[in-house]
Amino acid sequence: GEDVEQSLFLSVREGDSSVINCTYTDSSSTYLYWYKQEPGAGLQLLTYIFSNMDMKQDQRLTVLLNKKDKHLSLRIADTQTGDSAIYFCADGDTGRRALTFGSGTRLQVQP
Amino acid sequence: SAVISQKPSRDICQRGTSLTIQCQVDSQVTMMFWYRQQPGQSLTLIATANQGSEATYESGFVIDKFPISRPNLTFSTLTVSNMSPEDSSIYLCSVLGLRDEKLFFGSGTQLSVL
Numbered sequence: 409g410e411d412v413e414q415s416l417f418l419s420v421r422e423g424d425s426s427v428i429n430c431t432y433t434d435s436s437s438t439y440l441y442w443y444k445q446e447p448g449a450g451l452q453l454l455t456y457i458f459s460n461m462d463m464k465q466d467q468r469l470t471v472l473l474n475k476k477d478k479h480l481s482l483r484i485a486d487t488q489t490g491d492s493a494i495y496f497c498a499d500g501d502t503g504r505r506a507l508t509f510g511s512g513t514r515l516q517v518q519p
Numbered sequence: 520s521a522v523i524s525q526k527p528s529r530d531i532c533q534r535g536t537s538l539t540i541q542c543q544v545d546s547q548v549t550m551m552f553w554y555r556q557q558p559g560q561s562l563t564l565i566a567t568a569n570q571g572s573e574a575t576y577e578s579g580f581v582i583d584k585f586p587i588s589r590p591n592l593t594f595s596t597l598t599v600s601n602m603s604p605e606d607s608s609i610y611l612c613s614v615l616g617l618r619d620e621k622l623f624f625g626s627g628t629q630l631s632v633l
């Protein structure tokens with residue numbers, strides 16, 4: 409079945425860049441997402457990328473997609489303490505519409 | 520983006536009882552889903568809520584335990600039946616927008632079963 413994997417934890421200093429990585433197995437994935445979850449809250453859609461793209465930039469966020477290796481990354485520039493949260497990678501395909509989520513990466517930003 | 524209202528936001532329930540969670544969207548959407556997030560874990564899809572017909576359940580989830588309704592394009596309910604402590608989780612409603620492939624989430628229902 410489909411599988412999405414992420415590292416569990418990342419710690420960075422305020423002002424540094426953060427890079428959160430994700431790998432997926434479903435070759436039919438047509439779009440990939442990054443969500444942010446703060447404690448006690450629902451999921452906030454941060455950004456997404458279609459599988460025919462290899463990069464997308466949105467303010468401090470840069471998404472890189474290597475479709476050949478099925479590898480997705482999220483780079484957060486100038487990381488702030490408010491970026492501390494759990495980040496979920498998810499993939500989907502047009503046939504199924506529902507998403508498969510990774511286990512989430514907890515980002516801790518040290519002041 | 521779609522605005523999703525989910526309620527209750529949290530509840531504490533007794534073993535053996537049932538809880539119905541409501542999800543209301545401010546605009547028509549193509550698809551609605553229900554997810555579960557167990558403590559410290561990722562999200563697992565429970566079912567796809569189909570308008571006017573029975574929901575489509577994922578492996579490991581059954582209608583008797585998680586009955587779902589979707590009477591129209593903007594509203595759905597999920598019931599957690601005959602609850603046990605193992606049902607303690609966050610339950611999240613999500614919707615797929617009409618215009619694009621973005622999946623939006625409600626704020627979730629934090630359920631604790633004693």
